[in-house]
Every structure is written in C-alpha cells, then in structure tokens.
Amino acid sequence: MAAKNETAVVNRLEPAEHATLALNEAAIDASRRNLAQGAMTPHYGPWKKDVIQLLNDSLATELVCVLRYKRHHFTAQGLASPKIAEEFLVHANEESGHADRLARRIVQLGGEPDFSPDSLSQRSHAAYDDSPDLKAMIKANLVAERVAIETYSQIISLIGDKDSTTRRLLEDILSDEQEHAEELKGWLASD
Numbered sequence: 035m036a037a038k039n040e041t042a043v044v045n046r047l048e049p050a051e052h053a054t055l056a057l058n059e060a061a062i063d064a065s066r067r068n069l070a071q072g073a074m075t076p077h078y079g080p081w082k083k084d085v086i087q088l089l090n091d092s093l094a095t096e097l098v099c100v101l102r103y104k105r106h107h108f109t110a111q112g113l114a115s116p117k118i119a120e121e122f123l124v125h126a127n128e129e130s131g132h133a134d135r136l137a138r139r140i141v142q143l144g145g146e147p148d149f150s151p152d153s154l155s156q157r158s159h160a161a162y163d164d165s166p167d168l169k170a171m172i173k174a175n176l177v178a179e180r181v182a183i184e185t186y187s188q189i190i191s192l193i194g195d196k197d198s199t200t201r202r203l204l205e206d207i208l209s210d211e212q213e214h215a216e217e218l219k220g221w222l223a224s225d
C-alpha cells in the first residue's frame with residue numbers, strides 16, 4: 035500500500051504531469067466590469083446563494099441567542115449568582131456582535147440579511163429559553179452554544195476553500211462560542 039502511494043507521488047512530480055498554472059484572463063477582464071457587484075468577482079463560484087442561506091440561518095441563531103441571554107440576564111438578577119447574571123449580558127452583547135458581522139458579510143456577498151422576527155425561531159439552530167431557575171438557564175445556554183459550535187464547524191467544513199473571507203469570519207465566531215461553552219460548563223459544575 036505504501037509502495038503504491040510512493041509511486042503516485044513520484045508520478046505527480048514528473049514534468050510531463052505538471053498542470054499549467056495560468057491565470058484566467060477572461061475572468062480578470064470581467065472583474066473590470068460588473069462594478070455593481072462590489073467585492074464579488076467571477077472567481078466566487080456558483081455557491082453564493084447557498085453560503086448566504088447558511089449565513090442567514092446563523093444570523094437567526096445569533097439573534098435568538100441574544101434574546102435568550104437577555105431574558106436570562108434580567109430574570110436571573112434576584113437569583114443566587116449576580117456574577118453569572120452579568121456574564122449572561124456579556125454573552126448577549128457578544129452574540130449581537132456576531133449577528134452584526136454575519137449581516138455585514140451577507141450584504142457583501144450581495145444577499146439580504148433576514149431579521150424578520152416572525153420566522154426567527156424556526157430558522158434558528160438554537161432554541162429560545164425562559165427557564166425560571168439559574169441552573170436550567172445555564173444548561174439551556176450550554177446546549178445552545180454546543181449546537182452553535184457544531185453548526186459553525188459543519189459550515190466551515192462545507193465552505194472549505196470556496197470563500198476564505200467567510201470561513202475566517204466563522205472560525206473567529208466559532209472560537210468565541212467555544213469560550214462561552216467552556217464558561218457555562220464551569221458554572222454548571224460549580225453550582
């Protein structure tokens with residue numbers, strides 16, 4: 035098996051097998067026109083609609099997360115841990131920042147960010163929650179963060195090298211969600 039792989043590598047290195055690395059001049063020429071498309075040039079490829087859809091679903095998820103954390107921030111005020119209530123507000127503001135960045139990228143891709151409140155909870159990957167006690171709040175937030183982590187990880191894999199700007203944005207957001215999940219796990223354990 036190893037020998038077979040070695041042969042394949044050797045074959046790829048032979049000059050006759052080299053593909054020509056040449057720019058697509060027609061696409062470069064097309065990028066001099068179609069100025070209304072802004073940052074979108076011919077190289078972007080046919081998956082723009084799908085990427086915008088994935089980003090809009092993520093936008094809905096972030097907006098629902100803002101609402102859930104805000105609800106928890108205000109209703110946890112009188113409960114055991116004021117520090118955790120304050121942290122819920124910090125998370126709410128960070129999710130709001132994620133939503134803004136996603137909306138900005140959707141517009142840059144030529145799409146329309148969907149802020150419609152009527153369909154928000156159906157489009158969101160994560161759920162809203164109005165649990166009355168602190169431990170249930172922490173648990174609901176941890177579930178939502180884990181759903182966000184799984185979703186962003188899958189979208190990043192799907193995008194691959196198709197759109198490096200969107201991928202970097204999502205990787206950035208993903209690392210915030212991972213921090214959120216770790217914090218929540220800690221609070222759940224110390225309760």
Ligand SMILES: [Fe+2]
Nearest residue numbers: 096128129132
């Ligand atoms: Fe987020």
Ligand SMILES: [Fe+2]
Nearest residue numbers: 179210211214
């Ligand atoms: Fe988060």
